[in-house]
Amino acid sequence: MTDRLLCGWRVRSAVALPELLEWQGDDRPPDLTVRLGAVDDSLPGGRTISPWLQIDGTGTGLLEVPMVGRFLVQRSGDITIAPQPEAREAEIRLFLLGSVLGLVCHQRGLLxxxxxxxxxxxxxxxxxxxxxxxxxxxxxxxxxxxxxxxxxxxxxxxxxxxxxxxxxxxxxxxxxxxxxxxxxxxxxxxxxxxxxxxxxxxxxxxxxxxxxxxxxxxxxxxxxxxxxxxxxxxxxxxxxxxxxxxxxxxxxxxxxxxxxxxxxxxxxxxxxxxxxxxxxxxxxxxxxxxxxxxxxxxxx
Amino acid sequence: MPLSPNSEIVRRSHPFEAAIGDTQVLLDVEQGFYFGLNAVASRIWQRLEHPVRVRDLCLLLKAEYDGEEARIDAEVFAFLAQLEAQNLIDVSG
Amino acid sequence: MSGLTLIASYPKSGNTWLRAFLASHLRGGQPIDLNVDLARIANLSARILQDRHAGLEHADLTPQEVALLRPLTSRRVAHDQPDFYKTHDCNFVPPGAREPAIPADAINRVVYIVRDPRDVAISLAHHFGWSVAASVERMADSAFRMGRSSPCLNMNVEQWVSSWSAHVESWLDAAGLRLLPLRYEDLLADPLQRFTELCRFLDLDDTRQAVSRSLEASSFSVLASQEARTGFRERHRASNAPFFRAGGAGGWRSGLAPELAERLAADQGRVMARLAYR
Known part of the structure; x- marks a missing residue:
């Protein structure tokens, strides 16, 4: 799948992201990598920031939306998604490009x-x-x-x-x-x-x-x-x-x-x-x- | 503690500071409020980084700014009382 | 004070009157502006409040997710912003959820207002611009919800109201709550006595002079004439009548068709009898 452009970042994603423009920049490694995989339901050492979001001491965040899935978001730019079986792609993208994007911005000191x-x-x-x-x-x-x-x-x-x-x-x-x-x-x-x-x-x-x-x-x-x-x-x-x-x-x-x-x-x-x-x-x-x-x- | 010319004043907390135009803005994160300082207030705020007596502060300002002495005293006292009410300074002596 | 102090009721049962009274009473019996001061006792399901404490936008959630989230958010509001709130939520566990929207551990105390369902039916019809028959049907519907966003966003998040009888019993029979039940009809019949009890329950000034002054400021005629002059922002869009419409008890005797009264008695009879609505 072609890499995509989000806020200046090169994004390599296992989930298709048709709303993003295609990456046309240099051949740098991806800034954000989105994978599908298993994600535990709790984050060791995590604090509850809001009902469905925990953040640990390293700044890693875990968002869980009951009917969509879990999103593990590391400061390195590695994002792992464990979707619920019935989740639709649009629903996964909604949270990836909303709540998760907000978390990535705060991790990177952006506003x-x-x-x-x-x-x-x-x-x-x-x-x-x-x-x-x-x-x-x-x-x-x-x-x-x-x-x-x-x-x-x-x-x-x-x-x-x-x-x-x-x-x-x-x-x-x-x-x-x-x-x-x-x-x-x-x-x-x-x-x-x-x-x-x-x-x-x-x-x-x-x-x-x-x-x-x-x-x-x-x-x-x-x-x-x-x-x-x-x-x-x-x-x-x-x-x-x-x-x-x-x-x-x-x-x-x-x-x-x-x-x-x-x-x-x-x-x-x-x-x-x-x-x-x-x-x-x-x-x-x-x-x-x-x-x-x-x-x-x-x-x- | 009531403010008097002999009181010694020093900043209590170390809020975040930023300039917006002519206004110096303080954010006290613990108490969760913003505080705006105009040019003169912000000059006083700078002086409060180290302990200073109210009397000396007034003398200093009289030297720097034109104005009726009694009025400068009154305004300094009023401003310090605001800072104290917002827990931004410690008053002793 | 810690936890939520709730003014709870089925819709159109006198909640706004109590809020008006409290809005005045909390300001020493001063006159109130309906469109400003009622906000002092906010709706717990207000979208902005819920979004802020949940840390996400309910507009992106399914109704079932909202039902799962609400108890968690209620606890956060109870912790971070404890205060008086109005609610029309039923106190049973909504379908698909694990706890009621406002779990007992988030609650400091509850004032529960109940009103003769035959008067509620008429008032609901005027408020939502429905027929009275539709109200009667809705009041028997255990799936009745408010705050659904379609085809545009609702300013409240979804609340599961359930049927009138379930709503009443979910609150009156709840275990482990400090709850003051008030019949709307009793509030009307002896306001001074009943509002004094209310103030005592809420640890507010319960002296005769203070209670009378706040009652005066929130009297039906004051509120209705204010609405006539300036309008009222909580009036429903589809409403075909002023929000402060009749304000009395027993209007159903002349305003409710006998077959609808019978239907209500059939649907809600057991709980009506319990509250002496004959």
């Missing part, structure tokens, strides 16, 4: 944001927020306008200056209503989980290969009762830091791995160099309305 991102004006513009805030939906709408997709769910940043984004892959996870609103059929799309009304939409126009600068961050918020919709630039440093901390993917893993100081400094660097906005929307507001305003805000 993963819980964000989908697209290319606007030669830079990455990231949409950051909790589940259901419309990250992937906004990315889809920009993709339909011809913008390349940099990441879905996990947007990986280098912590050095000036914090470039390492593109992950052009796949978006979308609920049925978001696809239908965008006039896209769900036929032929893989389901996120068996029986779930959420699908994997792989953006056919190619993704992005090399690192690109982060141009802007939009923290997606739900307009609370009586609040106005709109885009607002955060200016107080402490507000920006708090927003970035909330927006960091699996912050508790970073803490458990002793990366808190590096993460704080990465947050501070972004806060000092990249404009951070809140985008407040009513729960049912159509996403299309905001595209022009976002693009105009980015252009400044």
């Amino acid at each position: 993963p944001l819980h964000a989908s991102s697209v290319v606007i004006e030669d830079g990455a513009v990231a949409f950051c927020g909790h589940s259901g805030m419309g990250k992937s939906t906004l990315a889809l709408r920009f993709a339909q306008r011809g913008h390349a997709v940099v990441s879905d769910d996990v947007c990986v940043l280098d912590t050095g200056s000036p914090a470039p984004v390492r593109p992950s892959f052009p796949r978006l996870k979308l609920w049925r209503d978001a696809l239908e609103d965008a006039a896209l059929p769900t036929e032929g799309l893989e389901r996120n989980r068996r029986g779930q009304d959420k699908f994997h939409f792989i953006e056919p126009q190619a993704g992005v290969r090399g690192p690109i600068p982060l141009r802007a961050l939009f923290m997606l918020r739900r307009a609370k009762h009586g609040e106005q919709e709109g885009i607002e630039r955060l200016s107080a440093p402490l507000d920006i830091l708090a927003a970035l901390e909330t927006g960091t993917f699996r912050m508790q893993i970073g803490r458990a791995l002793g990366a808190e100081k590096a993460l704080f400094q990465a947050h501070a660097l972004i806060a000092g160099t990249v404009p951070v906005y809140t985008l407040r929307r009513l729960p049912d507001a159509p996403p299309g309305r905001w595209l022009d305003a976002i693009a105009a805000t980015v252009r400044g």
